[in-house]
Amino acid sequence: MSEIGATTKKFQKELNAGTSSLVLLGVLSRSPEPMYGYQIAKMLEESGPDIPMMKQGTLYPVLRSLEENRLLESMVEPSVSGPPRRYYKITEDGRAALAEWLEIWKQTKKFVDATLKG
C-alpha cells in the first residue's frame, strides 16, 4: 500500500514540476497588482481542490526561477511587522510565455484525455 502511496506522491510531484510554473504565471497575469508569496499560496488554497495539490513551500523556488528567466520581476517592500515581503509581477516576456504555455497545456490536456478515453 505504502509502495503505491509513494509512487503516487512521486507522480504528483513530477506533474507539479511542470504545472506550477504555468499556474503561477496564470495567477500573476490576472492579478492587477503585484503579489507576495503568502498571498499567492492563500489564493491557490482557496480556489484549489479540497486536497491540496502541492506544498506551499514549493512555490517559492519556482517563483525564483521564473524571475531568473525574466518571466517575472520582483521588488521587496517592508511590511508593518515581520520581514519585508517580496512582491512578484509578470513581465511582458512572461505574458508571451504564458500564451505559448497555455497552448501547449491545451494540446497536452486534449492528448491525454483522448488517449485515456481510448
Added chain:
Amino acid sequence: MFRTIEEYLDALKNAMKDADPALIQDAQADAREHLTNALEAVREKTPEVSEADALGKIIEEYGSPEETASAYREVERRTSPVLKQTVKPQTALGRFFGVYLDPRAWGALLYMFIAFITGIFYFTWAVTGVSLSVSLLILIFGLPLALLFLLSVRGLALVEGRLVEALLGVRMPRRPLFSHQGMKWMDRLKALLTDKATWLMLVYMVVQFVLGTIYFVVIVTVLSVSLAFMAIPVLQSVFHQGAVMMNNVRYSFPVWTYPLWILGGFLLWTIFMNIARGVGQLHGRFAKWMLVSE
C-alpha cells in the same frame, strides 16, 4: 513539532546542509517570510491559539523541512547555471584562444573595472561609517547611527553579491537574511556587532578598495602595452614616425618585424584574458567566503 519559526529554519538549514550556502540562505529567507505572514494571519483570526499549535498547521501546508529542501534543490538543478561556458574547446590551444568566446572572461574583466569604482565607494563608506559611529558613541545618537551603518553594510554586501554572481558566475544569496526581526533595536545592534559575518563584510569592503585599484592598474597597463605593440606598424608606415626615441633621434623598427609586433600585442592580451578569467574565479570564491554566512 516546531515551536518557533527559528526552529523550522534551523531544521531547513540542516536538511539542506549539502547544498550551496547561498541557496540555503535564499530558502531560509523565503520560509521566514511565508511563515511570519501565515502566523500573523492566524493570530488575527484566532488570537487565542498558541504559536506552536498555529505553526503546526502552517508548516503542514508549507511542507516539512525535507520537502522544502528537495523543492529548492530540484529547481536549482533545472535552472541553468549562470554564465555556463558556451563552447568547450578540447585542445590546450583551443582553450587558450577560446577565452574570447568565454563569457566568464569578459565578465571578469568588466567586474575588475567596476571593482575599482565600487571599491572606492565601499572604502569611503566603511571608513566614514566606522569613524562617525565610534566617535559619536559618546553622544546618544551614536548608537542608532552605528545600527544604521551596520545595516547598510549588510545591504551593500548583498548588492556586491549580485554583482559577483552576474559577472563572475559564482552563486551568491538573492535574499537578505533577516535574522533579527522582532528584536528591540539595542538587541539588534548587539546581535549585529557580535555576528562574525558583519565584520567579514566590513573587512571585505576595505580589501575591495586595494584589490579594485590593483585590478584597474593592471588592466589599463596591459591593455595599453598590447595596443601600443599593435600600433607600431600603423605609427611607422602611416604616420612615418619612428617608434623608439633615444637621445632625440627616432628609430624605426624594420618592416619585417611588423607581424611580430601585432602578434605579440595580440598574444599578450590573450594571455591576460586567461589570467583575468582565473583571477575572476578566485575573487568569486573569496567574495563567497567573506560575504555568505555559513
